[in-house]
Amino acid sequence: MKAGVYYGVEDFRVAEFPEPELKEDGVKIAVKYCGVCGTDVHKFHGQCGSHPMKPPVPLGHEVSGVVVETGKHVTHFKVGDRVVADPNWGCGACFFCKNNMPHMCENGKGVVKGFAQYICPPESNVYHIPDHLSLREAALAEPLSCCLHGMDLLDVKLGDVVVVIGMGMIGSMMVKLCSIAGASHIIVIETQENKRESAKDYGATLFINPNVENVETVIAQNGIQNVDKVMECVGAKVTMRTAFEVAGKCATIVLFGLGKEGEAIDFYPYEAFRKELTIRASYVNPHTMERAVRLLSSNQFSASMFISKEIQLEEAEVELRTQKDSRYGKVLVHIS
Ligand SMILES: [Zn+2]
Ligand SMILES: [Zn+2]
Structure with missing residues (x-):
């Protein structure tokens, strides 16, 4: 063949x-x-x-x-x-x-x-x-099923404030899923303008370019007190660090982006302790294919x-x- x-x-x-x-x-x-x-x-x-x-x-x-x-x-x-x-x-x-x-x-x-x-x-x-x-x-069923597993781990509650880092295809899908899940604010952190623009179509509500703006300042200026959930969809050292910095008190972080094998990132246990962070990683798509097919077949997605x-x-x-x-x-x- x-x-x-x-x-x-x-x-x-x-x-x-x-x-x-x-x-x-x-x-x-x-x-x-x-x-x-x-x-x-x-x-x-x-x-x-x-x-x-x-x-x-x-x-x-x-x-x-x-x-x-x-x-x-x-x-x-x-x-x-x-x-x-x-x-x-x-x-x-x-x-x-x-x-x-x-x-x-x-x-x-x-x-x-x-x-x-x-x-x-x-x-x-x-x-x-x-x-x-x-x-x-x-x-798209398989990539969506992987996103669903990540979303299960992130566990967005109605009204949560969510940050999604990186607007590749996966990050874009995550924004859409956070919107379906009932997040009150979906904050997108992305360096490229056209990608920030398209995130609007998926339901994002606030857009930050980390190269020119201070992420935490922009979030505070928009009257947001606490970031509850962070979905990291890049897998680079700098964006993973951003995930820890932007995470609010008692926040959950899901590391979805695929990092390089053997590459370490800076991790500050005291920061995690003071904020009582939950840090999770997401790996492939156990038991989520059927739900992905259902979502694709619905008007929601x-x-x-x-x-x-x-x-x-x-x-x-x-x-x-x-x-x-x-x-x-x-x-x-x-x-x-
Ligand atoms: Zn894939
Ligand atoms: Zn086995």
Whole structure:
């Protein structure tokens, strides 16, 4: 089959690649769309994504498509079904799988390789989508499911004041989700003006450029007494530091942005103590795919707002290298 294959650091090519094996509990899906994720960019540059990997291997994991074949033990899917897949699956038998932490599985059985014509995840990882949801929009199910996990950890209450740092595609989605969740103020911290502008469309209420304004001063000037929740969506040292500084008393911080492996940040226990901070990190998407599909299928969440461009597999290399269009939203690779 045709696939977009990672061969080594910054060596990504469209090539023939063996089709994945269809197991008895597996569903073979002809991939229609696969999103370009920030972790694909990390992997392209030789950094760690969410899982270790051995080249040559196709990148991509945010897939939607159509069922073309089913394993003989599959009961819930048939040829022609329109579906999305949760890219990560565990063994189901280890301590972590059995104790409701499938994303912490020690024997991870597989990860979908979505820049490819076919994938064969187990039935348990496949989700139907309703007729009115396009495959194009459905390709956002996986990134949205990761955001939902982050939002579960942030636990926004009605009326909370929330800060979202970084307006990439993930940060933008978080703003929208905070708006749905009933935050009273959604404060966006972002250096680029056009991104601050577009955050308005997602429901942000206050916009701060940390390069020219003092974040805490602007927040105080707007009559806001306390920041209750902070969602960090960049993963850089400076923005993580901002997350701690902007967090108010008894605030929760979720570190969602993917930092570099081995990179440390400044952490001041006394600051955390005085403010009684709760600090959480968010890793992938346990048990949130179904809810992501429901949200995408509802009027609450318009996926097309977050899609910046559709490209062909042959164009993926340039996108991974430059992030030309990924800066402005989700880039979808169209795979026929
Ligand atoms: Zn992703
Ligand atoms: Zn396991």
